Amino acid sequence: MSILIRGATVITMDAAATIHAPGAVLVEGTRIAAVGPLDEVASDAPSGCEVIEGTGRVVLPGFVSAHNHLGYTAFRGRAEDVGHSPTHRLYLPMSMVMHRDERQALGALAIAELLRGGVTTVLEMEEDADVLAPFIERSGIRAGIGLMTHDVDLERLMNGDTVFDAALRRRQIDASVEFARTWHGAAGGRISALITTNGLSTSSPDLLKALRSAADRLGLRLSIHLASGEMHLVQRIHGQESFAFARANGFLGEDVVAVHCYRIDEAGVDALAETGTHLAHCPLMNQFRGGIAPVGAMRERGVNVGLGIDNYFSDYFDVIRSCIAVARIRANDPEVMQAPEALALATTGAARAMGLDDDIGSIEPGKQADLQIIDTRRFGLTPLTDPIRTLVYHAHAKDVETVLVDGRVLVRDGTPVALDEEELVDAAARAGAAAWARFVERFGGYHA
Numbered sequence: 001m002s003i004l005i006r007g008a009t010v011i012t013m014d015a016a017a018t019i020h021a022p023g024a025v026l027v028e029g030t031r032i033a034a035v036g037p038l039d040e041v042a043s044d045a046p047s048g049c050e051v052i053e054g055t056g057r058v059v060l061p062g063f064v065s066a067h068n069h070l071g072y073t074a075f076r077g078r079a080e081d082v083g084h085s086p087t088h089r090l091y092l093p094m095s096m097v098m099h100r101d102e103r104q105a106l107g108a109l110a111i112a113e114l115l116r117g118g119v120t121t122v123l124e125m126e127e128d129a130d131v132l133a134p135f136i137e138r139s140g141i142r143a144g145i146g147l148m149t150h151d152v153d154l155e156r157l158m159n160g161d162t163v164f165d166a167a168l169r170r171r172q173i174d175a176s177v178e179f180a181r182t183w184h185g186a187a188g189g190r191i192s193a194l195i196t197t198n199g200l201s202t203s204s205p206d207l208l209k210a211l212r213s214a215a216d217r218l219g220l221r222l223s224i225h226l227a228s229g230e231m232h233l234v235q236r237i238h239g240q241e242s243f244a245f246a247r248a249n250g251f252l253g254e255d256v257v258a259v260h261c262y263r264i265d266e267a268g269v270d271a272l273a274e275t276g277t278h279l280a281h282c283p284l285m286n287q288f289r290g291g292i293a294p295v296g297a298m299r300e301r302g303v304n305v306g307l308g309i310d311n312y313f314s315d316y317f318d319v320i321r322s323c324i325a326v327a328r329i330r331a332n333d334p335e336v337m338q339a340p341e342a343l344a345l346a347t348t349g350a351a352r353a354m355g356l357d358d359d360i361g362s363i364e365p366g367k368q369a370d371l372q373i374i375d376t377r378r379f380g381l382t383p384l385t386d387p388i389r390t391l392v393y394h395a396h397a398k399d400v401e402t403v404l405v406d407g408r409v410l411v412r413d414g415t416p417v418a419l420d421e422e423e424l425v426d427a428a429a430r431a432g433a434a435a436w437a438r439f440v441e442r443f444g445g446y447h448a
């Protein structure tokens with residue numbers, strides 16, 4: 001099956017920052033066969049191929065989110081104002097009462113929303129992520145997925161005690177490995193598995209070491225939340241500074257995606273740089289927590305940075321704008337983090353963090369055909385004098401018209417082709433209400 005996207009402005013995000021206007025993209029099977037000026041590419045298109053009209057539209061690589069918890073859509077409107085780290089107050093308690101089918105319904109809604117908004121790849125880590133994998137497979141989105149482990153006794157954690165549980169640790173390691181064996185390489189390679197853990201304050205050294213050795217044995221990447229406000233807890237529980245502790249237990253390295261890192265000093269930046277650890281930078285979420293990673297200094301040191309959505313949100317354009325705004329506030333400089341640089345973090349940077357940069361992140365021949373097409377002939381996006389800047393500063397998820405993953409059209413005319421929006425919204429609303437009712441009954445309120 002071939003598809004020709006004809007006459008669009010094509011922002012390739014290749015190393016030379018090439019833009020073709022008017023340009024065209026030829027997709028053959030799951031991959032990009034050609035990209036370039038309209039005349040050149042159109043003449044190579046096989047007769048009878050599907051034509052997607054690109055006039056008045058911009059083609060971008062699909063967005064890559066290097067950090068997500070899809071089922072945490074449950075916390076939309078509930079966790080944004082609760083302070084520094086809702087992990088202990090909301091996320092972990094909720095994991096004790098939320099049913100698996102509820103997480104599935106909430107996660108399915110998030111997947112549909114992300115696809116609808118041009119996000120074609122996510123790095124998903126979550127408790128019970130196995131319940132989301134079948135829907136991820138069916139939806140057509142590309143994903144790296146990890147069971148988000150911990151080995152802390154949650155009942156005692158509710159009383160403020162951190163006690164690690166060896167039996168729980170064994171179960172979590174086994175489940176994580178079993179999940180990875182089942183799903184790594186599934187859906188024709190569209191799904192990959194990671195080994196993940198929530199964070200240093202909920203992981204014993206034994207858990208971290210076992211996860212590192214499982215990842216090495218299976219050849220998988222790792223991901224973990226780092227330096228996002230729990231630094232004092234890590235020091236108290238483990239008697240060591242966060243980055244030194246992570247490094248000593250195998251959770252820094254070229255195959256590690258560290259998430260957040262907004263409470264970080266120079267030594268922490270050094271640790272990321274020296275070990276080749278990737279940063280999943282989630283500025284939209286982090287700005288509401290009042291902390292921002294020093295991505296300028298990190299990138300100067302050679303740390304690869306990719307953007308991530310994290311939770312609740314599904315408009316990736318908001319994440320990119322936030323990345324720019326917070327970088328400028330942090331640097332007190334209105335010219336740092338220009339729009340093309342921020343867009344690169346959302347595409348090539350995040351793809352590299354996931355180890356997928358040979359296959360996705362830019363529009364180049366041979367790469368997977370993960371594309372989004374934005375209709376610019378509408379309120380808010382006219383005139384289109386500078387395509388990158390106009391989109392980065394003014395576009396929204398709802399402006400995305402067409403989305404392809406692996407050469408399959410998953411969104412057409414702004415509507416998911418194979419997913420029923422009304423059904424997904426209804427199921428997620430019911431799931432959210434039921435889970436929160438149980439949360440209130442068990443913990444006596446929203447702020448446990």
Ligand SMILES: [Zn+2]
Nearest residue numbers: 069225259310
């Ligand atoms: Zn997270």
